Amino acid sequence: xxxxxxxxxxxxxxxxxxxxxxxxxxxxxxxxxxxxxxxxxxxxxxxxxxxxxxxxxxxxxxxxxxxxxxxxxxxxxxxxxxxxxxxxxxxxxxxxxxxxxxxxxxxxxxxxxxxxxxxxxxxxxxxxxxxxxxxxxxxxxxxxxxxxxxxxxxxxxxxxxxxxxxxxxxxxxxxxxxxxxxxxxxxxxxxxxxxxxxxxxxxxxxxxxxxxxxxxxxxxxxxxxxxxxxxxxxxxxxxxxxxxxxxxxxxxxxxxxxxxxxxxxxxxxxxxxxxxxxxxxxxxxxxxxxxxxxxxxxxxxxxxx
Amino acid sequence: xxxxxxxxxxxxxxxxxxxxxxxxxxxxxxxxxxxxxxxxxxxxxxxxxxxxxxxxxxxxxxxxxxxxxxxxxxxxxxxxxxxxxxxxxxxxxxxxxxxxxxxxxxxxxxxxxxxxxxxxxxxxxxxxxxxxxxxxxxxxxxxxxxxxxxxxxxxxxxxxxxxxxxxxxxxxxxxxxxxxxxxxxxxxxxxxxxxxxxxxxxxxxxxxxxxxxxxxxxxxxxxxxxxxxxxxxxxxxxxxxxxxxxxxxxxxxxxxxxxxxx
Numbered sequence: 001x002x003x004x005x006x007x008x009x010x011x012x013x014x015x016x017x018x019x020x021x022x023x024x025x026x027x028x029x030x031x032x033x034x035x036x037x038x039x040x041x042x043x044x045x046x047x048x049x050x051x052x053x054x055x056x057x058x059x060x061x062x063x064x065x066x067x068x069x070x071x072x073x074x075x076x077x078x079x080x081x082x083x084x085x086x087x088x089x090x091x092x093x094x095x096x097x098x099x100x101x102x103x104x105x106x107x108x109x110x111x112x113x114x115x116x117x118x119x120x121x122x123x124x125x126x127x128x129x130x131x132x133x134x135x136x137x138x139x140x141x142x143x144x145x146x147x148x149x150x151x152x153x154x155x156x157x158x159x160x161x162x163x164x165x166x167x168x169x170x171x172x173x174x175x176x177x178x179x180x181x182x183x184x185x186x187x188x189x190x191x192x193x194x195x196x197x198x199x200x201x202x203x204x205x206x207x208x209x210x211x212x213x214x215x216x217x218x219x220x221x222x223x224x225x226x227x228x229x230x231x232x233x234x235x236x237x238x239x240x241x242x243x244x245x246x247x248x249x250x251x252x253x254x255x256x257x258x259x260x261x262x263x264x265x266x267x268x269x270x271x272x273x274x275x276x277x278x279x280x281x282x283x284x285x286x287x288x289x290x291x292x293x294x295x296x297x298x299x300x301x302x303x304x305x
Numbered sequence: 306x307x308x309x310x311x312x313x314x315x316x317x318x319x320x321x322x323x324x325x326x327x328x329x330x331x332x333x334x335x336x337x338x339x340x341x342x343x344x345x346x347x348x349x350x351x352x353x354x355x356x357x358x359x360x361x362x363x364x365x366x367x368x369x370x371x372x373x374x375x376x377x378x379x380x381x382x383x384x385x386x387x388x389x390x391x392x393x394x395x396x397x398x399x400x401x402x403x404x405x406x407x408x409x410x411x412x413x414x415x416x417x418x419x420x421x422x423x424x425x426x427x428x429x430x431x432x433x434x435x436x437x438x439x440x441x442x443x444x445x446x447x448x449x450x451x452x453x454x455x456x457x458x459x460x461x462x463x464x465x466x467x468x469x470x471x472x473x474x475x476x477x478x479x480x481x482x483x484x485x486x487x488x489x490x491x492x493x494x495x496x497x498x499x500x501x502x503x504x505x506x507x508x509x510x511x512x513x514x515x516x517x518x519x520x521x522x523x524x525x526x527x528x529x530x531x532x533x534x535x536x537x538x539x540x541x542x543x544x545x546x547x548x549x550x551x552x553x554x555x556x557x558x559x560x561x562x563x564x565x566x567x
Contacts, residue, residue: 039394095321166415170404174390177456180357180383181408182375224395228440233395 006254010246016253019139019206022147023245023264026203026215029154031241032161033199034216035223035234036192039172044099045087045193047213048106050200052083054113054209057134058120069146072134073201080197083109110209137208137261139249150202157198160191161234168192169230206245207261215241218268225279244268308370310335310464310495311356316365318351325351328365329520333497335370338490339512340500340526344539347517349499350386353466356497357383369464378408382462384453386469392442398452399424399437405459420459427455430488432481447478454485465489465496472501483509506530 009016037046056079057072064071083105090101117131130141161168170178171188179185196216203212223236248264277285313331317324326348333339341349354360356367358374369377382405402424403416410416428434431451436444441452450470457465470482486509489496497514500506506513506526513530515521515538522529522537 039391041391163413166407166410167412169396170407173394173396173401174385174404176354176359176385176389177383177404178407179359180378180381182378183407228395228442229397230395 006250009253010250014144015140016249018142018144018147019253019260020246020249022142022150023139023206023249023260024242025147025150025154025245026206027219027241027243027245027264027268028238029157029241030199030203030212030215031219031223032158032234032238033196034218034241035220035230035237036161036168036172037196037216038220038224039230040192042193042196043213043217044102045084046196046200046216048087048102048109049080049083049197050204050209050212051106051113052109053077053080053201053204054134055079055109055116056082056113057204057209058113058116058131061131062116062120067130069141069143069205070149073204076201076204077197079109080200081194084193084197113209133208134204135208135210136259137204137206137211139206139252139260142205146205153198154202157195157202158238160195164188164191207264211261211265214265214268215244218265218272219244222268222272222275225275225282228281240268240271244271307334307336309333309368310337310370311497312368312371313352313356314365314368316352316355316367317363318348318355318360319363324518326355326362327519329516331514331520331523333495333512333514335495336490336493337495337512338486338510339495339497339514340506340510341497341514341516342500342503342506342538343516343521347538349516350468352514352516353383353468353497353499356466357381380463382457382460382465384457384465384467384470387446387450387453387472392444392449394441396441397437398428398433398439398441398444401441401452402427402455402459405456408460423459423461424455427458428452430458431455431485432477445475447474450474450478451481454482458485463494465494467496467498469499469501471498471505503535 010020011017034046037043053076056075056077058075059079060071060075061067087098087101087105090096090104091098096104120131130138133141167178167183167188170181170183171185171192175185175189178188199216200212203215207215219237219241220233222240223233226236227233244264244267248267249260251267252258252260252263275283277283280286309332311331311333313329316326316329318326329348329352331352341352343349351360355362356369356374367374369380374381399421403420405427406416406420406423410420425434425437428437431454433448433451433455436448436452441449444452450472454467454470457467471479474482486496486498490511498510500510507530510526512524513526514523515529515534517538517540522534
């Protein structure tokens with residue numbers, strides 16, 4: 001398929017248009033909220049939440065026997081929330097440190113989810129429900145109505161972030177200081193983490209529980225390379241996420257039997273690589289060249305008395 | 306008799322089952338420039354955090370001008386330890402200083418030109434106005450400390466609580482901080498400073514709180530900063546040479562008592 005045809009399809013082919021739009025949406029929301037997660041050193045929390053969503057999805061199906069994505073996503077939301085609360089409860093009440101708590105919750109929830117999934121697959125109506133698609137995501141299952149729902153929820157999440165921008169910025173930079181000024185940091189923390197869960201849930205159908213955390217961490221890591229301002233970083237991070245989403249959708253539609261989710265993740269990884277190497281101030285290549293130049297200058301200065 | 310700016314009554318704080326502060330009393334009169342000294346793990350930072358309501362005490366209370374902190378927030382500015390934040394955070398010096406106005410701004414309101422002016426004013430006072438647009442990660446340790454001080458200054462408070470502002474700073478910054486402390490005192494503000502360098506206590510401060518889980522002594526430096534109370538605070542870990550000699554505290558802090566101790 002040539003490029004012109006591909007772009008024609010992007011706008012006029014129902015499936016590709018829906019998938020690309022959905023991938024762009026998930027990229028924007030997870031990119032923007034992922035930036036906060038990365039700055040708060042919560043990258044692993046995103047990973048734990050997305051893996052923990054699996055049992056939520058299966059339980060939601062077992063309870064309702066519905067195939068509506070909205071039902072699955074509500075289950076994912078509840079499970080993601082439960083995982084977050086468990087991590088907080090473990091670190092607060094035991095001597096287990098937060099990284100171990102994250103690991104514990106991730107593996108317990110995910111293991112439980114896999115077990116439930118195996119059980120549910122044996123039921124006749126479950127195979128058609130496509131539960132296993134949530135492992136690695138399947139963008140082709142996206143319907144226009146799903147995308148509309150994603151857009152509405154995503155807009156709500158991004159709107160909330162903008163509304164509490166000042167508060168989230170302060171919380172992320174210096175939570176103790178925020179508390180000393182009288183801001184309820186626990187509540188703000190729960191709110192921001194809830195938005196993170198929402199961002200994850202939006203992407204699950206397309207990217208899947210296993211790879212979803214890449215969509216939180218990678219755009220933010222790439223964006224941080226290009227700017228020293230939070231506003232720009234969050235914006236760029238969303239843009240990178242959307243870019244990866246659309247290019248992933250295009251590439252996987254051009255090649256047969258290529259799953260969309262992993263291709264999206266590969267696209268964002270390429271963006272990270274380019275940013276790590278070539279971003280102006282922080283790029284490895286430029287730093288290396290600067291060092292080389294400095295060393296040469298010092299050497300010639302030594303030669304001339 | 307002057308009024309008491311900061312009063313701590315019977316304060317007990319424990320992390321898990323280990324007591325960090327045990328029935329501590331403290332009074333800082335209005336206008337005092339007070340050092341809080343004590344060995345590592347004495348509870349100095351915890352005392353500050355308990356006054357600010359950042360840690361929940363098992364017993365006791367802290368009052369600012371006779372009322373709980375939650376009612377007197379607008380009177381208090383906090384300077385946390387420099388190492389408590391990630392200085393690679395993507396923001397500028399000016400942005401960090403403007404955070405000092407967030408409490409007065411309240412929910413949802415964005416900082417504007419008035420906040421910007423106040424921040425630049427405060428940066429001028431700490432000699433950092435030329436760095437306003439810098440990314441905070443590009444600053445030296447001393448410059449970062451001065452940014453934190455400027456952030457507290459824009460709060461326009463009556464009581465300042467500073468956690469180790471002298472920790473690992475260069476000579477320029479140390480002089481700038483001392484000048485600032487004296488200026489605050491001349492304006493009648495009350496300043497509490499967690500401090501490590503015993504040598505400079507008599508020079509920089511007029512009040513001192515000596516702490517080692519329990520309160521050892523609290524009062525004017527000239528009255529309570531004695532060899533006896535230092536021994537009680539640092540246990541056997543302090544060595545004295547009388548006169549201008551150098552004393553050593555074995556947990557790694559070198560200190561010299563430049564003044565003959567009473």
